Each structure stands twice: as C-alpha cells, then as structure tokens.
Amino acid sequence: MSVATDYDVHDLSQADQGKLRIEWAGSQMPVLAAIRERFAKERPLAGIDLAACLHVTSETANLALTLAAGGANVRLCASNPLSTNDEVAASLVHHHEIPTFAIKGEDDTTYYKHLEAAASTGPKMSMDDGADLVSLLHTKLTDKLPGVIGGTEETTTGVIRLRSMEAKGVLRYPIVAVNEADTKHLFDNRYGTGQSTIDGITRATNILLAGRNVVVCGYGWCGRGVTMRARGLGANVIVTEVDPTRALEAVMDGARVMPIAEAAKIGDIFITVTGNIHAIGIEHLRAMKDGTVVANSGHFNVEIAIEAMEQETTRRTVRPFVEEYTFKDGHRVFLLAEGRLVNLSAADGHPAAVMDMSFANQALCAEYMAKNAGSLERRVYDVPLEIDREIARLKLRSLGSEIDELTPEQQNYLESWEMGT
Numbered sequence: 001m002s003v004a005t006d007y008d009v010h011d012l013s014q015a016d017q018g019k020l021r022i023e024w025a026g027s028q029m030p031v032l033a034a035i036r037e038r039f040a041k042e043r044p045l046a047g048i049d050l051a052a053c054l055h056v057t058s059e060t061a062n063l064a065l066t067l068a069a070g071g072a073n074v075r076l077c078a079s080n081p082l083s084t085n086d087e088v089a090a091s092l093v094h095h096h097e098i099p100t101f102a103i104k105g106e107d108d109t110t111y112y113k114h115l116e117a118a119a120s121t122g123p124k125m126s127m128d129d130g131a132d133l134v135s136l137l138h139t140k141l142t143d144k145l146p147g148v149i150g151g152t153e154e155t156t157t158g159v160i161r162l163r164s165m166e167a168k169g170v171l172r173y174p175i176v177a178v179n180e181a182d183t184k185h186l187f188d189n190r191y192g193t194g195q196s197t198i199d200g201i202t203r204a205t206n207i208l209l210a211g212r213n214v215v216v217c218g219y220g221w222c223g224r225g226v227t228m229r230a231r232g233l234g235a236n237v238i239v240t241e242v243d244p245t246r247a248l249e250a251v252m253d254g255a256r257v258m259p260i261a262e263a264a265k266i267g268d269i270f271i272t273v274t275g276n277i278h279a280i281g282i283e284h285l286r287a288m289k290d291g292t293v294v295a296n297s298g299h300f301n302v303e304i305a306i307e308a309m310e311q312e313t314t315r316r317t318v319r320p321f322v323e324e325y326t327f328k329d330g331h332r333v334f335l336l337a338e339g340r341l342v343n344l345s346a347a348d349g350h351p352a353a354v355m356d357m358s359f360a361n362q363a364l365c366a367e368y369m370a371k372n373a374g375s376l377e378r379r380v381y382d383v384p385l386e387i388d389r390e391i392a393r394l395k396l397r398s399l400g401s402e403i404d405e406l407t408p409e410q411q412n413y414l415e416s417w418e419m420g421t
C-alpha cells in the first residue's frame with residue numbers, strides 16, 4: 001500500500017476506522033458504485049488534476065474513489081471547518097493515496113491554507129460545495145486559471161455566488177450546477193437535510209421535539225424537509241419566509257407563518273435554512289425566551305447574528321457543540337455548532353443513500369465536463385436532463401421499484417393537440 005506524501009490530516013493512526021466508515025457508506029451508494037465500475041473500465045477522467053472542496057465525509061470519500069477510478073488525480077480539502085470526519089480523512093491518505101487537507105475544527109487560517117493546498121498543483125477541474133475554490137482561483141490564484149477547463153458546484157449557496165459571478169461577467173470557466181439537478185435538490189436538500197438536521201440537533205442537545213415550537217426560517221428545499229421531519233416528531237412548526245409563494249405553500253402544508261420578530265418571542269428551537277445573512281438578527285436573539293435553542297443548517301454561519309450576540313452576552317460551553325450565551329437580562333440562548341451546518345458538525349451529515357444521487361451527479365458531470373470542455377462557455381450550466389433521468393432510473397432500480405413506459409398511443413396523445421374529449 002502506498003500512502004500520499006502530500007497531506008494535512010489530524011492523525012493517520014485513525015485510518016482503519018475511517019476505512020470501515022467509507023465501506024459502510026459505500027454499501028448504501030449503489031448508483032455511485034455502478035458508475036465507479038464503469039469509470040474503472042473507461043477512464044473518462046484519465047490524467048485530469050481535479051481539486052475538490054467538499055465536506056470530508058465517508059460519502060465524499062466514495063466520490064473521491066470514483067473520480068480516481070475514472071483516472072482523475074484528486075486533491076481534496078474541506079468545504080467547512082467543522083464538517084470533516086478525521087478518520088475518513090486519514091483513510092483517504094493512508095489507504096487510497098488521495099492528498100487530503102482537512103482537520104475537524106481547523107481555524108480560518110488553516111481552512112484557507114488547505115484550500116490553497118488542494119489547488120496548488122493547478123487543477124484542470126474544480127469541484128466545489130459553496131464556491132470557495134472557484135472564488136480562490138478567481139482572486140488569489142489567478143495564475144492557475146488558464147489551465148482550468150471547468151468545474152461543478154454542489155449547493156444552493158454556491159450556485160447563487162456563481163450566477164452572480166456570471167452576471168457580472170467575471171466567471172472565467174464553465175460550471176455545471178449539480179445542485180439544480182432534480183435528483184440532487186429534491187432529495188439531498190429535502191430528505192437529507194430534513195433528517196440529518198434534526199439528527200444534529202437531537203445528538204447535540206437530546207432535546208424533546210414533541211409539543212415544542214420549532215421555528216424554521218426559510219421554506220425552500222431544505223426548509224420543507226426540516227419542517228416535515230420536525231412535525232413527524234410532534235413539533236408545532238412555525239415558518240418564517242420572505243417569498244409569498246413559499247410562505248403560502250407552508251401555510252397550506254399546515255405550518256403557522258409569521259414574521260421572525262413574532263416567532264422570536266414564542267419559539268423553543270430555531271433552525272435557519274435560508275442561505276441568507278441574518279435571518280435571525282440580534283433584535284430577535286434579544287427577544288427570545290430563556291433556554292431557546294438556535295441552530296443553522298444553511299451553508300454559511302452568517303444566518304444568525306452571532307458576532308453581535310457575542311458583544312452583549314457572556315458565554316460558556318455546556319456540552320459539545322452547545323454554547324450558552326447569557327444576555328444581561330439573564331435570558332439564555334443555546335447556539336449549536338457555532339452556527340455552522342448543524343447536520344454536518346454535530347451529526348454525520350446526510351445519509352449515504354441520499355448522497356448516492358448527489359455524488360452520482362458530481363461524477364457524471366465531471367465526465368460531461370471532460371468530454372465537452374471545448375464547447376462550453378463561461379457560464380453556469382444546469383445538469384443535462386439525460387444525466388438526471390439516468391440517475392433516477394438507476395436509483396429506482398436499486399430500491400427495487402420499476403415503472404411503466406409510455407405506450408405509443410400515450411406518447412402520441414401527449415404530443416398531439418387535435419385529440420380532445
């Protein structure tokens with residue numbers, strides 16, 4: 001066995017535990033396994049230097065192994081300082097020779113040093129979860145830009161940043177927005193974030209959700225999932241929104257909808273999934289009841305006004321991932337995981353069966369990018385429909401479900417306008 005020589009992980013002696021974790025996740029990722037098998041034969045990514053900035057989890061490890069099976073030289077760093085699984089990072093280096101730069105709890109300086117290490121060899125392709133790598137290549141490492149043929153982006157927040165770069169004319173290479181695939185956001189953002197966010201909150205606090213007022217800020221794909229699962233555990237869900245259509249949907253789904261200023265006074269547990277800054281402002285934190293729990297599952301830790309809260313409170317750690325902030329009037333707010341993605345910080349992130357589809361999209365989009373690099377413009381592209389459909393078909397089959405095919409008569413009916421009653 002050869003070990004990567006270029007890496008920065010917590011402790012290589014944890015590698016064997018990591019190997020077991022990677023195998024366990026892999027056993028629930030049949031679509032990615034099928035792609036890996038094909039990649040090993042066809043080598044569509046042969047010789048491509050690929051820098052990946054993703055949450056370093058056992059599911060991501062399976063993606064990295066798939067890309068490597070396809071011939072890519074993968075260098076991996078974390079897309080969040082708290083989401084790394086150190087055992088998995090160690091195994092990637094020790095068993096799989098994948099240069100990995102990720103340590104759970106790394107400070108901001110190390111986080112950015114790791115990003116630079118992943119991109120240091122001058123990647124041909126970038127794979128992002130939050131667009132930090134793209135951003136680095138477009139600012140500090142512009143000398144490496146000419147060699148990049150394209151990239152992929154995993155999450156909503158990253159896609160928003162990239163579309164803004166495209167609109168301002170500064171995006172220098174094409175990106176496929178993996179998040180926009182139906183087989184990604186309909187499942188990952190909804191069922192994955194829904195389940196794992198509640199998992200993170202209950203692991204960190206062991207709090208009972210039944211009968212409590214759970215306030216979900218943002219009723220997008222993630223918010224719908226979190227709402228569904230919190231309700232399943234008996235919570236009374238309150239939704240805050242800024243989009244009237246989404247708010248209407250929340251009302252018709254059975255939630256109470258109100259402004260955050262009102263929700264702040266009655267909520268027991270707050271979960272932000274807006275992808276926006278200060279969905280919970282300092283004035284709302286001030287108004288909360290004593291003992292309120294506040295967590296974020298959106299991409300960045302900007303959704304809660306943490307810095308402002310720090311200025312007017314005293315603080316102590318009461319459990320792992322639970323910080324108690326006491327305001328001068330005596331009321332306490334418990335902030336989970338420093339306001340970072342609670343599902344990845346305090347739990348294991350999304351279940352592997354969901355990441356199977358998200359990462360199948362990543363792998364197939366990397367292949368698509370390698371094949372079509374020359375013909376793509378400096379734009380943000382949606383995932384091609386054939387890729388999306390193929391992943392749904394493979395996943396359905398792995399779950400033991402078959403579906404019907406349109407008969408020629410039905411096909412004809414759907415394509416005609418003459419036939420009526």
Ligand SMILES: NC(=O)c1ccc[n+]([C@@H]2O[C@H](COP(=O)([O-])OP(=O)(O)OC[C@H]3O[C@@H](n4cnc5c(N)ncnc54)[C@H](O)[C@@H]3O)[C@@H](O)[C@H]2O)c1
Pocket residue numbers: 155156157158185188189193217218219220221222223240241242243246273274275276278279297298299300341342343344350
């Ligand atoms: N935790 C995870 O593992 C995970 C997984 C997928 C996505 N994400 C992240 O979660 C966030 C949400 O993703 P999504 O796919 O649900 O996005 P989305 O765009 O579908 O939904 C976001 C919703 O928040 C609403 N919103 C915006 N500002 C608001 C405010 N101030 N108050 C209340 N509502 C507000 C928007 O109107 C929208 O309906 C993003 O940052 C995304 O990157 C996290």
